[in-house]
Amino acid sequence: MNEIFGFDAFSPKEIAEKVDTVGVAKARLPLLSMLMLAVLAGAFIGxxxxxxxxxxxxxxxxxxxxxxxxxxxxxxxxxxxxxAGAELFTGNNLLVMAWADRKISTMELVRSWAIVCIGNFIGATGLAALVFLSHHPDMNQGAIAREYLNIAAAKLTMPFWTAFFRDVLCNALVCLAVWMALAGRSVVDKTVAIVFPISAFVAAGFEHSVANMYLVPMAMLLQYGGLVSEAVPALTWLDFMGSLFPVLAGNLIGGTVFVGLVYHLIYHRDQ
Structure with missing residues (x-):
């Protein structure tokens, strides 16, 4: 199959098989391993x-x-x-392929998504606390700290449907990045496959739920620490939690429907 494509990479059909195999392994990880890997992923995205x-x-x-x-x-x-290896909620939306192929149960799918999402939150917010204590945002005469406030304010004031559709588009690109990374046989292959879809969604201003779990708590910590901007209102945990709903929902739809289920219909529907 690789000869047809003319390069040393797994073909799309072979990637679909790998996604199924990896999905089963991910869904059946022991609880502690799954949670710890999810914490790592939250910190990595942070x-x-x-x-x-x-x-x-x-x-x-x-x-x-x-x-x-x-x-x-x-x-x-x-x-x-x-x-490095970690469990990321947005990328793990591809587990829907193993579920659609009846290789994992609905309970296993939901369990994995829930535990990984919680672990990602712990890792991202934990990193925010460490970075805040390191005074990294003070660099460049506080320009970095002010940028955190501006980013967080824009995210928390974004209209529901705007956030939702940006999240759909974001995770379609994230899952395509994961999909293409599975085609690679080396670290260089995987890195190149990841950079372009990810940089595209960021450049376009789309929304990533786990990134928000780092960015918004960081801005709130900076406000608690005394950083004030007339252009940025007080940020609260209630507003943050409310903003996560459209982000998580949009990411879920973008990854499961527009990537996972589409490729399932292309390569595994007859099965």
Missing amino acids: LGALYFVVVKSDPTMGFAARQVLGGVAFALGLILVIV
Whole structure:
């Protein structure tokens, strides 16, 4: 099959088989292993978001340069998840293929998504606390800290349906990045496959639920620490939790329906 495609990578049909196999293994991980890997993934995505904010906070670059370079920086998060190994809610939406093929049960699917989402939240918010204590946001005369506030305010004031559809588009690209990374046979292959879809969704301003679990708590910690901006209202946990609903729902639809189930219909429907 690889000879047909003319390069040393797994074909799309072979990727579909790998997604099924990996999905079964992921869904049946022991509870502690699944939770710890999910905590790692939350922290990894947080590191990508941290890198993104450093780029985004530089006022000397133009809009497109900041968006694209920030997106490339953010790709660090998924590279760490795929190469170092971790369990990420958005990428794990592809488990729907194993479920549609009746290789895992509905209970196993929901259990995995719930535990991984909780673990991602712990990892992302935990990293936010560590970064806050490190005084990293004080760099560049506080420009990084101010950028966190601006980003968080924009996320919490975004209309429900705008956030939802941005999340759908985001996770379609994230799951395509995971899909293409599974085609690769080396770390370089996987990294190249990840960078372009991830930088595209970031540059386009789409919304990633786990990244928000780092960015918004970081902004709230900065406000609690005394950083005040007249342009940014007080950020609350209630507002944050309310904003997560459209983000999680949109990410779920984008990953499961527009990637997982589409490829299931293409390659496994007859099975």
